[in-house]
Amino acid sequence: MRRNTFVQTLAATxxxxxxxxFAQAQAPVDLQFYYPVAVGGPIAKTIDGFAEGFxxxxxxxxxxxxxxxxxxxxxxxxxxxxxxxxxxxxxxxLSTDMFTLIDEDAIVPFDNFAKTPExxxxxxxFYKAFMANSQxxxxxxxxxxxxxxxVMYWNKELFKEAGLDPNKAPTTWAELKDAATKLTKKDxxxxxxxxxxxxxxxxxxxxxxxxLTTPNDAILANDAGTQVKFDDPKVIExxxxxxxxxxxxxxxxxxxxxxxxPKDFFEKKSAIIYTTTGNLTNIKANAKFDFGVxxxxxxxxxxSPTGGGNFYIFKKSTPAQQEAAFKFAKWVTQPERAAQWxxxxxxxxxxxxxxxxxxxxxxxxxxxxxxxxxxxxPVSVAEFSTHENQRVxxxxxxxxxxxxxxxxxxxxAMQDAQKEADRILRxxx
Amino acid sequence: xxxxxxxxxxxxxxVIGTLWHSFQSTPKGGRPAVWVGMENYxxxxxxxxxxxxxxxxxxFAGATIPLSIGLALTMALWVNERIAGRTFLRMAYxxxxxxxxIAVANIWLFFYTPQYGLLEQVGSALGFGSHNWLGSPSxxxxxxxxxxxxxxxxxxxxxxxxxxxxxxPSLREAAAIEGASRWYFFRRVQWPLLMxxxxxxxxxCVINAFRMVDHLFVxxxxxxxxxxxxxxxxxxxxxxxxxxxxxxxxxxxVIIVVLVGATxxxxxxxxxxxxxx
Numbered sequence: 001m002r003r004n005t006f007v008q009t010l011a012a013t014x015x016x017x018x019x020x021x022f023a024q025a026q027a028p029v030d031l032q033f034y035y036p037v038a039v040g041g042p043i044a045k046t047i048d049g050f051a052e053g054f055x056x057x058x059x060x061x062x063x064x065x066x067x068x069x070x071x072x073x074x075x076x077x078x079x080x081x082x083x084x085x086x087x088x089x090x091x092x093x094l095s096t097d098m099f100t101l102i103d104e105d106a107i108v109p110f111d112n113f114a115k116t117p118e119x120x121x122x123x124x125x126f127y128k129a130f131m132a133n134s135q136x137x138x139x140x141x142x143x144x145x146x147x148x149x150x151v152m153y154w155n156k157e158l159f160k161e162a163g164l165d166p167n168k169a170p171t172t173w174a175e176l177k178d179a180a181t182k183l184t185k186k187d188x189x190x191x192x193x194x195x196x197x198x199x200x201x202x203x204x205x206x207x208x209x210x211x212l213t214t215p216n217d218a219i220l221a222n223d224a225g226t227q228v229k230f231d232d233p234k235v236i237e238x239x240x241x242x243x244x245x246x247x248x249x250x251x252x253x254x255x256x257x258x259x260x261x262p263k264d265f266f267e268k269k270s271a272i273i274y275t276t277t278g279n280l281t282n283i284k285a286n287a288k289f290d291f292g293v294x295x296x297x298x299x300x301x302x303x304s305p306t307g308g309g310n311f312y313i314f315k316k317s318t319p320a321q322q323e324a325a326f327k328f329a330k331w332v333t334q335p336e337r338a339a340q341w342x343x344x345x346x347x348x349x350x351x352x353x354x355x356x357x358x359x360x361x362x363x364x365x366x367x368x369x370x371x372x373x374x375x376x377x378p379v380s381v382a383e384f385s386t387h388e389n390q391r392v393x394x395x396x397x398x399x400x401x402x403x404x405x406x407x408x409x410x411x412x413a414m415q416d417a418q419k420e421a422d423r424i425l426r427x428x429x
Numbered sequence: 430x431x432x433x434x435x436x437x438x439x440x441x442x443x444v445i446g447t448l449w450h451s452f453q454s455t456p457k458g459g460r461p462a463v464w465v466g467m468e469n470y471x472x473x474x475x476x477x478x479x480x481x482x483x484x485x486x487x488x489f490a491g492a493t494i495p496l497s498i499g500l501a502l503t504m505a506l507w508v509n510e511r512i513a514g515r516t517f518l519r520m521a522y523x524x525x526x527x528x529x530x531i532a533v534a535n536i537w538l539f540f541y542t543p544q545y546g547l548l549e550q551v552g553s554a555l556g557f558g559s560h561n562w563l564g565s566p567s568x569x570x571x572x573x574x575x576x577x578x579x580x581x582x583x584x585x586x587x588x589x590x591x592x593x594x595x596x597x598p599s600l601r602e603a604a605a606i607e608g609a610s611r612w613y614f615f616r617r618v619q620w621p622l623l624m625x626x627x628x629x630x631x632x633x634c635v636i637n638a639f640r641m642v643d644h645l646f647v648x649x650x651x652x653x654x655x656x657x658x659x660x661x662x663x664x665x666x667x668x669x670x671x672x673x674x675x676x677x678x679x680x681x682x683v684i685i686v687v688l689v690g691a692t693x694x695x696x697x698x699x700x701x702x703x704x705x706x
Contacts, residue, residue, distance in 0.1 A: 076669045103457055104672065191559055193544070202564070203650050252543060254564030255653040260542050269544045390670040401653035405566050 029324045031063045034091035036074040036309065038146075038278065046344050054331050061324045071309065075100075078314070082106045087314040090325035095133035095310045096385035096393075098141050099225045103387055107312045109139035113326035122330055125351045129306050132382035136224060142310030143329045144350040146341070148278045149373050149380055150211050150304045152297070156290040158183055158194070158271040169272075169294035173215070173241060176272070176297045180250040183271040196250040198270035199242065200258040205400040206384050206393055207305060211274055211296045212238040214303035214381050220396075225386040226428040230396060231418040234300075239403055239410040241299075246404065254405050262286070276307065277373040281346040284369075293369035295376045303379040308347065339363075348373045386421075387428050395420035444685060451678035462675070469679035479680070481655045482663040485570055489659060490638035492574045493581065498630055500582040502623075505589030506615070519590070526584040534647035537576050538563075541648075563649050566656035573657050576644050581637060585630045592626040593619070628699055635691045639684060660684055 033051070037043045044067055051063040068074040071094050081087045082104065093101070101107045114120050123140060130144035156166035162182045170176040180196025187193050199208050206220075213220060218234035221227065229235065245251035252270070262279055264270045266286050274296065283291065296304040311329040313322050331337070338354035341347060343363050349355055355364070355374055364371045386392045399417030402408040408416070451469055456462040473479050508519045525533065540547040541562040549559060562572045596619065604614045642662045645651055651658030651666070661684065668677035 072670070079672065100672070105457075189556075189558075191553070202652060252561065252564075254561035256561075256564060257538065257542070259538060259647075263539075263542075264544070267545050388671070390666075391673075394666070394670075397652070398654045405564070405653045407566060407654060 028060050028062045029320050031061055031090065031321060031324045031328060032088040033063055033065045033325075033328070034068040034074050034078055034088045034093075035065060036068055036071045036092060038071055038309075043345060046341065050332055050337065054328055057331070058324075058327065061327070063328060079104060079106065082314060082316060085316060087316050089317040089321040090311055090313050090328065092145055092309040093312055095130075095142055095144070095147070095306070095308060096383050096389055097312075098133065098136065098310070099385060099387045100389050101312060102136070102141065106315055107141055108315050108322065109141050110143060110313065110326065110329075111139055113313075113323060119330070122333075125353055126333075127350065127352070127377050129377045129380035129382070130350055132223075133306065133385060134310055142312055143333060145309055145311050145329070145333060146345065146347045147306055147308035147310075147350055148276045148347055149306045149376060150208065150274055150296060151277050151372055151376065152272060152274055152294045153265060153279075153283060154272045154292045154294065155265065155268065155287075156292055158268060158289075162271075166290070167292070169292055170297050171295070172297050173299045177245070177248075177250070180245065180272065181248070184250045192249060194268060195252050195270045197245060197272040197274075198252055198256055198261060198264060199245075199274045200256045200261045201400060201404050202255050202257045202259070204258070204393075204397070205255075205404075206396045207307060208274055209239070209242070209396075209400055210305035210381070210384060212242055214305060214379075215296065215299040215301060216241075217300040219381060220384045221386050225389075226425055228386060228392060228396075228418065228421045228425070230399070230414045230421060236410050236414050239400065239414060243403055243406075243410055255401050265291075277348055278308075278346050280369065284367075293372045295372060295379075301379070302376075303381055304376055305383045306348075306377075306380050307383050342370075346370075348377070386425065388424050391424050392421045395424065447678045447681050447685075450675060451682050453675050453678075455673050455675040465675070469676045472676055473679055473683070478655055478658065478663055482658045482660045485656075485658060486639065486660045488570060489574055489577070490635065492571075493577050493638050494631070494634045496578045497581040497585060497634060498627070500578065501585035501630065502589050504582065504586045505593055506619075508586075509590060509593045522583045522586055524583065525580050526587075530580065530641070530643035531647060533580055534576065534644035537644070538648055541572055563657075564653060566653050569649050569653060569657040573644060573648055576648070577637075577641050580641075580644075581634070585634070588626050588630055589623065592623050596622055624702075628695065631699070632692060632695050635695070636688060639688060 035043075035047055047065050051065050055061065055063055066088065068077045068091075074091065075093050075097055078087060078091045078093065079101075087106065110123065114123050123143075126134075126144050129149075130147050131140070134140055134142035134144060152169065154169050159166040159179075162179075164179055164182060170179045176197060183194065183196035184192060185194040199211070201208060210220065213235050216234045216238040218229065218232050218238065220229060220235065242251075246253050258275075261270075261273050261275055262283055265273045265283065266288070268289075280293065295302060311325075311332075313325045313329075317325070332341075333350055335349075335351060335353040335357050336359070338349045338351060339357045339360035342349035342354065342360065349360060354360060355371075384393065384396070395417045399408070399413040402416075403410045403413040450462075452464060452466055453462040454460075454465045454468070504522050508515055508522065512518070543549060543559055543561045543564070548562065553559070560568070562568050600618055601614070604618060609617075639660060642659050642665070645657065645659065645662045649657045651662050660680070664677055664680045664684065667673050667680060
């Protein structure tokens with residue numbers, strides 16, 4: 001008896017879902033869209049506003065934005081859904097996830113959908129630095145959306161106290177070391193109460209490490225994502241510089257927590273910090289002193305890595321849905337909306353056209369710090385990314401942390417990381 | 430019968446499925462999974478991070494189990510007495526259990542922060558030097574262990590407290606008449622009568638030692654250089670960061686074997702030595 005009821009319920013459910021499927025075929029195109037939230041600010045509200053605005057202009061498409069957690073949680077959800085056959089149509093995921101998504105055969109390139117000259121012009125409108133992480137093998141797999149880069153923040157008050165020009169930030173490694181030495185303070189017992197410079201190294205030290213390797217004119221991975229160069233002398237030299245800052249006592253010892261770095265800055269425990277442009281709004285709101293935002297100091301050249309998220313289109317959705325996703329990505333990244341997005345979140349606007357809009361121009365005049373990231377873009381490089389990305393990244397992270405905590409020498413740490421990365425990437429040669 | 434069905438669907442079947450996957454390669458894009466036999470287990474033997482996670486986990490278990498049980502028992506005996514502010518104390522001890530682990534970890538992150546964290550402020554007031562608790566390999570594991578003990582002890586205290594209150598008060602009166610000391614009364618009367626509770630707490634504690642990794646995501650992410658990584662955290666990384674499902678299945682089997690082994694040992698060996706009334 002009970003079993004009968006069970007079977008009947010099953011049959012009824014199947015019938016019902018069949019009917020809904022049929023009904024959906026005639027309804028507007030359903031566009032499921034996963035997005036992560038990685039910085040402060042009213043992200044969800046802005047996204048919902050975008051979705052509504054888009055639907056008003058495109059009545060045939062129904063956008064459903066779904067907040068999916070952090071970047072890591074979002075890719076876990078999206079890839080799990082892909083493996084079970086029902087991925088979202090589009091999702092914002094880290095630009096560095098590109099190779100992983102290609103390896104999983106989860107996404108399709110945007111080039112297929114760009115049919116008109118206008119579409120092609122749109123795809124060419126983004127900053128080159130952002131496209132470096134979005135293209136491989138001659139195809140464009142991601143469209144830049146919430147992108148950031150690492151910049152330097154400095155405390156002008158502490159600069160004045162130390163007898164430095166508060167309006168002139170260090171621009172080279174030598175100047176940085178010199179300023180940091182002057183900015184370091186010790187109490188009577190010899191304990192450091194204020195560090196000159198702080199570069200966080202928890203969680204994703206490889207990204208911050210790129211603010212040292214790039215100025216030292218080293219690129220960690222090739223464009224195809226199949227080879228890394230951790231044991232390059234220029235890379236080891238960059239790591240040595242980082243380790244030496246700690247040894248000299250002008251940078252906090254050991255692994256420095258990413259999450260508490262802005263707070264260290266507010267508490268005047270560190271006079272100069274390296275962190276993402278995404279923290280700009282946070283620091284602007286919480287720093288009780290005058291601060292400056294500057295480009296990352298250079299050595300052999302200038303430069304910093306980009307970061308953040310791109311739009312991807314998933315393979316297992318219908319062609320109509322993919323078309324709709326393309327339309328949505330294009331709509332959201334139009335200059336006016338990119339400008340609005342940048343002002344509300346602190347992310348870098350993704351195209352020159354966005355910075356040319358009157359709204360963003362005015363914002364930049366009132367708050368010039370917001371333009372530093374843009375000015376740094378011409379010298380910025382792609383965020384480190386390879387095939388088997390998270391695994392190779394972990395090898396590098398472990399090596400960096402080993403060197404920073406003193407368990408390995410920089411040379412040893414980078415050689416070990418190289419060996420591990422070569423082993424992981426052997427099948428991609 | 431329905432309970433059995435649920436167990437089959439959500440426990441037994443996944444275990445068998447995992448065992449099956451652990452003998453297969455990870456399907457990638459166009460390449461489907463193929464039978465690779467013991468290769469995933471071979472990889473595990475050669476994986477230094479696995480061994481590091483295993484040793485860390487044994488240290489973690491070795492420290493959290495006695496510490497949280499000892500602390501729980503002490504707190505329970507303490508708040509079982511008639512003292513002023515008893516309810517308040519009980520509540521204070523139980524609070525860590527109620528808080529979500531992620532929130533707790535965020536609070537502790539600021540306790541451990543070098544220079545102005547709580548530990549640092551207390552330390553420098555007492556004249557100790559500065560230390561980066563989560564950022565140096567020698568103290569990171571200890572620091573995350575402490576958070577786990579702090580989180581767990583209050584929960585186990587509740588079980589001990591309930592057990593203590595169900596003890597017959599005439600036992601205490603009899604002991605008082607006999608002139609037994611408090612320590613003697615605890616050792617010969619309370620402790621043996623609490624054994625069933627201790628067994629229950631012990632099983633939970635062992636499971637928790639292999640299950641509690643939430644705080645790692647906030648505090649150290651297994652770092653620096655894997656100094657504080659635990660088995661389940663490593664498994665999460667392999668499964669959901671590296672997407673190596675074959676190897677992740679093999680790691681899961683190891684955790685299952687460890688936990689089933691521990692449970693069987695407790696049920697069949699310790700259980701005989703516990704007095705139930």
